Each structure stands twice: as structure tokens, then as C-alpha cells.
Amino acid sequence: MSKKSRTELLSPYNSIPRARGIDLVLGLPDYKEKLREGYPLRTKEELEKISEKYSKKRPVPENGGITFEEINEEQGKKSPIIKLKKATFRKYIQDSLLPKSIGYTNIGRKRMALFPNDIINHINYLYYVYQVADDNIFTVIKSIEGFENIGNITFFEAIESSIEQVTIDLAVGDLCGCGDPGIIREVEDIFAKKPDEKKIIIEKINKIAKNFSEGMNDLNNYLEGNILNYSDFKKE
Numbered sequence: 441m442s443k444k445s446r447t448e449l450l451s452p453y454n455s456i457p458r459a460r461g462i463d464l465v466l467g468l469p470d471y472k473e474k475l476r477e478g479y480p481l482r483t484k485e486e487l488e489k490i491s492e493k494y495s496k497k498r499p500v501p502e503n504g505g506i507t508f509e510e511i512n513e514e515q516g517k518k519s520p521i522i523k524l525k526k527a528t529f530r531k532y533i534q535d536s537l538l539p540k541s542i543g544y545t546n547i548g549r550k551r552m553a554l555f556p557n558d559i560i561n562h563i564n565y566l567y568y569v570y571q572v573a574d575d576n577i578f579t580v581i582k583s584i585e586g587f588e589n590i591g592n593i594t595f596f597e598a599i600e601s602s603i604e605q606v607t608i609d610l611a612v613g614d615l616c617g618c619g620d621p622g623i624i625r626e627v628e629d630i631f632a633k634k635p636d637e638k639k640i641i642i643e644k645i646n647k648i649a650k651n652f653s654e655g656m657n658d659l660n661n662y663l664e665g666n667i668l669n670y671s672d673f674k675k676e
Contacts, residue, residue, distance in 0.1 A: 446569060449582060452536040453562050456593055456601045461581060462565050470577050471568060479572055480519035487561050490514055494557035505542055505554030514560055522567055538562055542610065556607075595641070602626045612645060616652035 451457040465471055466484045475481050482490075494506040506514075512523045524532075532538040539562070541553040573581060596608065603611045603626050611623035624642060631638035 446578060447535055447537065450537060450566075450569065453539050454536075454601055456597050458562075458565075459597070459601075462561055465565060465568060465581060468577070468580065470573070474568075474572050480522045481568055481572070482518065482560070482564050487558075487564060490560050491558040504557045505545065506557055506559060507545070507547070507552045507554060509552070511555070511559060511563070515563070522563075524563065532566065537566060595637070598630050599623070599626060599641075602630060612648055615645065616649050 451461065466487075471481065475483065494510070495504045508524075508526065508529060511529075515523045529538070533540055539556050539559060542556055543554045544551050545554050546552075569578065569581060600608050603623055608623070611620075611626075614620040615623055623645060627638060627641050627645070631641065
């Protein structure tokens with residue numbers, strides 16, 4: 441049997457093991473030692489600061505986001521050697537090691553893809569795994585990522601690690617705005633053995649969708665029922 445690569449052994453970016461792995465790796469003695477030695481890694485505080493910086497940077501989407509160019513700008517502040525080539529970035533996304541785009545924003549005349557504001561947490565993690573951790577440390581990482589070490593998880597973690605969208609907010613938004621029932625299907629699968637909990641969650645989701653639909657109908661009726669003189673209409 442051929443030996444699996446580190447890429448094949450790593451958990452996907454949106455999995456519970458990955459989330460737990462990132463948190464635990466930041467506390468490893470080897471990670472802290474490599475920080476002291478000058479490796480271009482980041483502390484937990486630095487990662488939280490970057491994530492917060494891009495959490496509400498955009499008017500649309502409301503939960504912010506960071507462009508590829510901004511990712512490399514932040515990477516370059518730490519060291520030029522950890523900037524990502526676009527081909528490498530795309531490959532990580534294709535391999536589910538980094539999250540997909542969550543939307544777009546206009547910067548000047550360019551329409552640019554936005555990625556989750558915590559994506560550098562994952563990039564920092566991948567750099568450590570691929571470039572810094574030796575085989576012994578990687579064995580520790582795989583132990584951390586092992587499902588047998590996960591224990592109990594919240595309903596939130598269970599759902600968010602299963603949906604295609606980056607967050608539950610976006611999944612519910614797709615249901616409200618596009619009628620995509622993906623989150624309902626996932627809830628039905630995850631809580632197949634817990635019918636009471638499944639019913640409560642689906643009722644809460646449907647309540648949000650109903651309120652959204654009623655609110656949009658009210659807004660549209662108001663907009664359609666009022667007149668604006670064309671001479672007053674000025675588009676910037």
C-alpha cells in the first residue's frame with residue numbers, strides 16, 4: 441500500500457476536526473518554539489486580529505470577507521515567502537483545504553471574489569503542516585484531527601461542518617433568497633435519529649424563511665405602489 445500524502449490525510453477546511461486541529465496546533469510546544477525561532481507563523485492573537493479586521497470591512501456581504509490580493513498583502517506583512525501563487529491557492533480550494541468564495545465585491549472597476557475573513561487561519565495551518573512540522577509532529581496533528589478525539593459537539597458544529605455553504609447564515613440565506621433547501625436536507629440527515637430535535641430546528645429555519653418572504657412582499661408592495669418622478673431619479 442502506497443503512503444498517503446499529507447494532503448490526503450488532512451481534514452477538509454469545513455470539518456470539525458480541522459477547526460479543533462487549528463486551535464490545538466496553536467498550543468503545541470513545537471509550534472511555539474518555531475515561532476520563537478522566527479518562522480513566519482502567527483500567534484492566536486494575530487490571527488484573531490486579522491479575522492476581525494475583515495469581518496465587517498464590506499457593505500456587501502454584511503459578514504465581510506477578504507480578497508486574494510488582501511490575503512497576500514497580509515501574508516507579505518509577515519514574510520514574502522508565505523505569499524500564495526494563484527495556482528496554489530486554486531489547488532488548495534479544489535482539494536477542500538481552503539474555503540471557496542463567499543461572494544464578490546467591487547474595488548475600483550474590478551469585481552473581486554471574497555473569501556471568509558478567517559481564511560488566513562487555514563493558510564497559516566497549512567504552512568505549518570507542509571513546511572514546518574516534521575513527521576513526528578504531523579503524527580500528533582493527525583491524532584488531534586482524529587474523530588475519536590472529538591467527543592461531544594454542538595448542533596451548530598454538526599450542521600455547519602456538513603453544509604456546502606461556508607456558514608449557517610449563508611445556507612439559511614440561500615433558502616430565503618433562492619429557495620435552496622440544502623440546509624433542510626442536511627438537518628434531516630444529521631438528526632434522522634433525533635426526530636424531536638430535527639422538528640424544532642426545521643421549524644426555526646422555516647420561521648426565518650417565512651418572515652423573510654413576508655418582509656420582502658411588504659417591501660415590494662410598498663415599492664411598486666409608490667411613484668418617483670424620473671426627473672428626481674439620479675444614478676451616480
